Amino acid sequence: MSSDTSRNALVVIxxxxxxxxxxxxRDILTPLALAAFLLIMIDGLARLISxxxxxxxxxxxxxxxxxxxxxxFMVSLWVMVNGGRSFVGEMSGMHAxxxxxxxxxxxxxxxxxxxxxxxxxxxxxxxKYAGPMLNGMQGIVSxxxxxxxxxxxxxxxxxxxxxxxxxxxxxxxxxxxxxRIFDRIREGVESYVWVQTVLGLLIAVLAWAVxxxxxxxxxxxxxxxxxxxxxxxxxxxxxxxxxxxxxxLVEPDSQLWKAGVLFVALEVIxxxxxxxxxxxxxxxxxxxxxxxxxxxxxxxxxxxxxxxAFLSTPLTVIVMAVLAEFKGSRWIAVLxxxxxxxxxxxxxxxxxxxxxxxxxxxxxxxxx
Numbered sequence: 001m002s003s004d005t006s007r008n009a010l011v012v013i014x015x016x017x018x019x020x021x022x023x024x025x026r027d028i029l030t031p032l033a034l035a036a037f038l039l040i041m042i043d044g045l046a047r048l049i050s051x052x053x054x055x056x057x058x059x060x061x062x063x064x065x066x067x068x069x070x071x072x073f074m075v076s077l078w079v080m081v082n083g084g085r086s087f088v089g090e091m092s093g094m095h096a097x098x099x100x101x102x103x104x105x106x107x108x109x110x111x112x113x114x115x116x117x118x119x120x121x122x123x124x125x126x127x128k129y130a131g132p133m134l135n136g137m138q139g140i141v142s143x144x145x146x147x148x149x150x151x152x153x154x155x156x157x158x159x160x161x162x163x164x165x166x167x168x169x170x171x172x173x174x175x176x177x178x179x180r181i182f183d184r185i186r187e188g189v190e191s192y193v194w195v196q197t198v199l200g201l202l203i204a205v206l207a208w209a210v211x212x213x214x215x216x217x218x219x220x221x222x223x224x225x226x227x228x229x230x231x232x233x234x235x236x237x238x239x240x241x242x243x244x245x246x247x248x249l250v251e252p253d254s255q256l257w258k259a260g261v262l263f264v265a266l267e268v269i270x271x272x273x274x275x276x277x278x279x280x281x282x283x284x285x286x287x288x289x290x291x292x293x294x295x296x297x298x299x300x301x302x303x304x305x306x307x308x309a310f311l312s313t314p315l316t317v318i319v320m321a322v323l324a325e326f327k328g329s330r331w332i333a334v335l336x337x338x339x340x341x342x343x344x345x346x347x348x349x350x351x352x353x354x355x356x357x358x359x360x361x362x363x364x365x366x367x368x
């Protein structure tokens with residue numbers, strides 16, 4: 001009893017100390033985490049290029065993958081900065097339109113004197129809610145240079161990774177076990193990234209078409225916001241459905257029916273993708289309990305802000321895969337999983353005992 005109590009207390013202290021260290025070192029660790037996330041995407045894309053072009057030179061898949069990922073990262077930053085600048089420039093016209101809409105709604109509800117937008121924002125205190133998100137977006141943009149530096153050093157250190165594995169795990173069995181754990185983590189993260197990227201692009205393209213049809217200004221910027229926030233569980237869907245119709249409603253010369261059409265269209269798109277396509281594509285790649293997804297979003301968001309919310313699900317996949325490899329922590333991985341199986345039963349490795357060997361029959365000695 002004393003040993004179990006000591007071990008459990010030590011685990012609790014280690015978790016608290018680890019969380020405090022992650023919070024205090026967030027300015028250093030968040031660019032490194034984003035760089036590692038990009039490195040996983042580069043490795044997956046490089047293997048995909050090698051699969052479709054097996055006769056290509058050895059350097060071509062990795063070089064092409066680096067170019068595609070880095071170019072996509074820089075274009076995303078450009079769209080974010082340029083679209084955000086245009087969005088801020090349109091806010092002055094939206095302010096007057098919002099006051100007109102508020103007065104119209106107050107008149108229909110017979111509320112007497114309608115409050116202005118400034119008075120409503122004073123009571124709601126939007127900085128309390130929008131401030132952390134804007135600070136997180138600014139942090140991602142400002143740390144982009146450090147992310148690329150970390151990414152370059154991570155790519156350069158890939159060549160020595162094999163030697164480090166040999167030094168850490170001398171025996172062949174230990175190296176095989178380490179490789180199996182690493183492959184499981186990589187496959188889980190890559191599957192999540194692949195599913196979210198494909199579905200996020202589909203949602204963004206469909207949403208862009210609808211927003212262009214109803215005449216929303218800066219539709220490309222909003223489509224990019226919908227695509228990026230798709231990586232954030234729960235919150236991303238709410239932003240995608242609510243934000244564009246609200247800003248269409250307060251635009252000059254806008255009509256109420258257009259905002260309603262946009263809201264319904266976005267809701268239908270997200271409902272079909274989230275309830276029809278997503279479960280089929282996530283079949284074995286996302287075996288995480290929905291409550292755990294929500295808790296991980298809150299936990300990593302509190303530690304690392306918007307970057308933590310963006311990486312909350314991949315980080316949870318990594319934690320669950322690591323915990324499932326040890327008998328003392330496997331029960332935590334079971335609780336984190338969606339069906340009680342942290343990984344498929346046929347791939348449990350050392351957890352399932354090998355089949356018994358059949359005894360060999362000795363041959364009778366030959367007669368003289």
